[in-house]
Amino acid sequence: MSDAIDLSVDFAGLRLANPVCTASGTCGYADELADYLDLNRLGAFVTKSITVEPRAGNATPRIVETDAGMLNAIGLANIGLERFIREKVPLLEGMAPAVFVNVAGRRIEEYVAVAERLAECGAIAGLELNVSCPNVKQGGITFGTDPDQIAKVTAAVKAVAGGKCLMVKLTPSVTDITACARAAVDAGADALSLVNTFPAMVIDVASRRPVLANVTGGLSGPAIRPIAVHLVHRVWREVAGPRGIPLMGMGGIRTASDALEFILAGATAVAVGTATLIDPDTAERIINGLAAYCRRTGTTRLADLIGAVQ
Amino acid sequence: MSGKRPFSATVFKNRALRARIWRLDVDVEPPQAQTFLAAIPGQFMEVRLSDLSLPRGTEIPEDLRDAARRQIILRRPFSPCDIRKTTKGARLGVLYQIRGPGTLRMSTLGAGDPLSLIGPLGNGFDVPADLRRALLVTGGMGAPPIEYLAEYLKTRRPDVDVRAFAGAKGLEELPYEVRFDNEKGAILDEFRRLNVESCIATDDGSVGFHGFVTDCLHHWLERNSPGEGRCIVYACGPERMLAATATVAQAWGLECQVSMERMMACGIGLCQSCVVPVRGDGGTAVNKLCCKDGPVFDSKDVIFE
Ligand SMILES: Cc1cc2nc3c(=O)[nH]c(=O)nc-3n(C[C@H](O)[C@H](O)[C@H](O)COP(=O)(O)OP(=O)(O)OC[C@H]3O[C@@H](n4cnc5c(N)ncnc54)[C@H](O)[C@@H]3O)c2cc1C
Ligand SMILES: Cc1cc2nc3c(=O)[nH]c(=O)nc-3n(C[C@H](O)[C@H](O)[C@H](O)COP(=O)(O)O)c2cc1C
Ligand code: FES
Numbered sequence: 001m002s003d004a005i006d007l008s009v010d011f012a013g014l015r016l017a018n019p020v021c022t023a024s025g026t027c028g029y030a031d032e033l034a035d036y037l038d039l040n041r042l043g044a045f046v047t048k049s050i051t052v053e054p055r056a057g058n059a060t061p062r063i064v065e066t067d068a069g070m071l072n073a074i075g076l077a078n079i080g081l082e083r084f085i086r087e088k089v090p091l092l093e094g095m096a097p098a099v100f101v102n103v104a105g106r107r108i109e110e111y112v113a114v115a116e117r118l119a120e121c122g123a124i125a126g127l128e129l130n131v132s133c134p135n136v137k138q139g140g141i142t143f144g145t146d147p148d149q150i151a152k153v154t155a156a157v158k159a160v161a162g163g164k165c166l167m168v169k170l171t172p173s174v175t176d177i178t179a180c181a182r183a184a185v186d187a188g189a190d191a192l193s194l195v196n197t198f199p200a201m202v203i204d205v206a207s208r209r210p211v212l213a214n215v216t217g218g219l220s221g222p223a224i225r226p227i228a229v230h231l232v233h234r235v236w237r238e239v240a241g242p243r244g245i246p247l248m249g250m251g252g253i254r255t256a257s258d259a260l261e262f263i264l265a266g267a268t269a270v271a272v273g274t275a276t277l278i279d280p281d282t283a284e285r286i287i288n289g290l291a292a293y294c295r296r297t298g299t300t301r302l303a304d305l306i307g308a309v310q
Numbered sequence: 311m312s313g314k315r316p317f318s319a320t321v322f323k324n325r326a327l328r329a330r331i332w333r334l335d336v337d338v339e340p341p342q343a344q345t346f347l348a349a350i351p352g353q354f355m356e357v358r359l360s361d362l363s364l365p366r367g368t369e370i371p372e373d374l375r376d377a378a379r380r381q382i383i384l385r386r387p388f389s390p391c392d393i394r395k396t397t398k399g400a401r402l403g404v405l406y407q408i409r410g411p412g413t414l415r416m417s418t419l420g421a422g423d424p425l426s427l428i429g430p431l432g433n434g435f436d437v438p439a440d441l442r443r444a445l446l447v448t449g450g451m452g453a454p455p456i457e458y459l460a461e462y463l464k465t466r467r468p469d470v471d472v473r474a475f476a477g478a479k480g481l482e483e484l485p486y487e488v489r490f491d492n493e494k495g496a497i498l499d500e501f502r503r504l505n506v507e508s509c510i511a512t513d514d515g516s517v518g519f520h521g522f523v524t525d526c527l528h529h530w531l532e533r534n535s536p537g538e539g540r541c542i543v544y545a546c547g548p549e550r551m552l553a554a555t556a557t558v559a560q561a562w563g564l565e566c567q568v569s570m571e572r573m574m575a576c577g578i579g580l581c582q583s584c585v586v587p588v589r590g591d592g593g594t595a596v597n598k599l600c601c602k603d604g605p606v607f608d609s610k611d612v613i614f615e
Binding site for chain 2: 028032033037056064066070077
């Protein structure tokens with residue numbers, strides 16, 4: 001009976017064995033996670049953000065825990081494009097799941113420079129355009145809150161992406177997320193991912209100072225899940241569903257039920273972020289849980305549940 | 311591959327040593343027991359405390375009542391103070407200070423309770439073959455890995471002369487059993503049992519030397535000098551104490567290894583939250599991960615805050 005269940009999904013032409021993926025910035029470049037999880041069971045792997053030049057990131061403390069969540073202000077710390085291609089891409093080559101590389105930059109030319117080089121790497125199935133990082137002074141969220149900028153950077157990267165699946169990652173921190181979604185899709189995005197973290201702040205009342213060295217950080221974890229589900233549902237109903245664009249939903253997913261909420265709301269794939277930091281094998285447990293749900297409910301094709309909320 | 315997953319240990323015992331300082335012992339079965347028995351002092355583990363309930367309201371100290379209400383999600387890092395073989399596997403000792411919602415929950419654990427662990431993690435203290443003398447320096451809750459290092463050296467390296475210097479704000483914050491000896495004054499029982507000479511320093515003078523533990527170390531070096539052969543200073547505690555220890559060690563031309571602390575979200579190298587700036591090749595600062603490259607670093611490399 002169990003082998004009759006089909007967890008696979010079609011994600012913008014990529015066949016994913018199941019919808020469960022890693023969320024950028026919570027899984028390193030894959031090798032860090034390999035000791036804790038069977039990477040080959042994932043639907044897709046999404047790397048930490050890559051920028052043209054290496055970035056040291058922000059000062060510490062870079063994280064602080066809050067009620068049912070955490071703030072991070074890592075500041076896109078990463079090894080830079082050339083070292084990534086030299087040291088990390090070879091490790092990604094043998095991986096069964098589709099690999100998405102998350103791309104960040106301060107200016108459009110920087111996004112283009114990274115995308116151009118990555119387009120040459122056969123091991124990479126897609127690019128996730130991070131136009132929504134709340135923790136850097138330039139670029140990041142300043143791109144992601146302006147539909148015109150989203151359109152420009154999406155179109156520019158699309159032109160050099162050489163047929164790689166282009167996924168644009170949206171920030172939840174806007175009045176109308178559908179305007180941003182529409183701008184990305186109109187400019188050529190093959191898929192959308194949402195949500196990135198919410199800009200937030202925690203103050204230490206003893207010292208009367210912000211806890212994070214960066215003052216603010218991005219809120220993630222279970223605390224944001226219902227908001228993220230709502231935003232996925234809106235984008236699915238108003239933009240992605242009608243246009244046939246798949247969504248990768250994320251925000252506080254810890255269990256198969258959490259993942260199913262996103263799928264029912266319209267997500268074709270789901271990504272696990274903060275929960276991986278706590279239990280690095282969470283993604284695998286979610287995959288098992290999805291299969292169990294399908295068995296329990298007599299669902300033979302998980303893909304039938306995408307956007308199926310009544 | 312994927313062999314380091316979270317696993318379940320079983321609580322053997324959990325008791326208060328002082329109002330805010332507790333000792334937890336957990337039993338670990340094979341195969342993880344073997345990896346912990348091979349662990350090196352200074353390595354740590356990530357403990358899942360989020361599923362535990364809080365102590366009863368009245369048992370929560372006044373100053374922690376607000377913090378106690380936080381719904382925690384992240385694991386908490388702890389360095390074992392003791393790892394020993396048992397008939398069924400290994401028993402790990404965790405010495406912990408109650409300071410927030412995680413450790414408050416930890417204090418409710420009772421014998422037989424399951425506890426999810428990941429570890430051993432990171433790099434511990436390096437004990438080279440030609441080591442002749444080890445000077446151990448701890449401040450406050452830096453005690454656990456140093457206590458384990460003392461025992462480790464005593465049982466595995468009888469050729470090394472070991473001496474400890476322990477500091478804290480005051481007696482209540484000193485995470486050891488303190489005894490009073492007619493001749494030597496206050497001594498630490500954990501070190502006495504190992505036959506390791508120890509010296510106590512408290513900021514408020516409530517026990518031992520009134521002042522910093524690094525002054526104790528310096529005075530001892532003035533009186534005794536490091537002696538012949540390779541001598542290493544091993545330290546764990548607040549960053550300012552580590553920086554001061556490094557300065558004393560440098561003044562005496564001694565090597566010094568420090569175990570650093572950072573806020574850690576994952577403890578396994580995934581999130582980049584725990585960086586420690588170190589001097590890279592050519593003198594430029596590069597970030598290392600406290601959880602993966604550390605928590606033990608050569609003090610010469612660390613750029614202290
Ligand atoms: C490698 C490592 C080993 C450790 N070993 C021990 C140990 O053996 N015994 C022990 O009692 N404690 C140890 N700690 C510190 C311990 O992890 C914290 O005390 C604990 O996480 C506090 O959790 P809480 O929820 O009770 O308090 P929280 O409310 O989370 O924290 C209370 C206070 O402690 C500070 N704090 C919390 N976590 C850390 C951290 N990781 N580093 C520095 N400061 C922190 C916070 O800034 C806050 O002021 C270790 C930390 C590290 C990084
Ligand atoms: C520590 C940390 C680092 C992150 N780094 C990145 C990043 O580099 N690029 C990016 O697009 N998103 C980054 N994110 C956002 C996550 O990919 C995800 O969108 C968000 O955390 C919501 O999912 P979650 O609640 O499951 O964590 C980061 C999140 C965390 C917690
Ligand atoms: S705590 Fe996550 S990388 Fe060190």
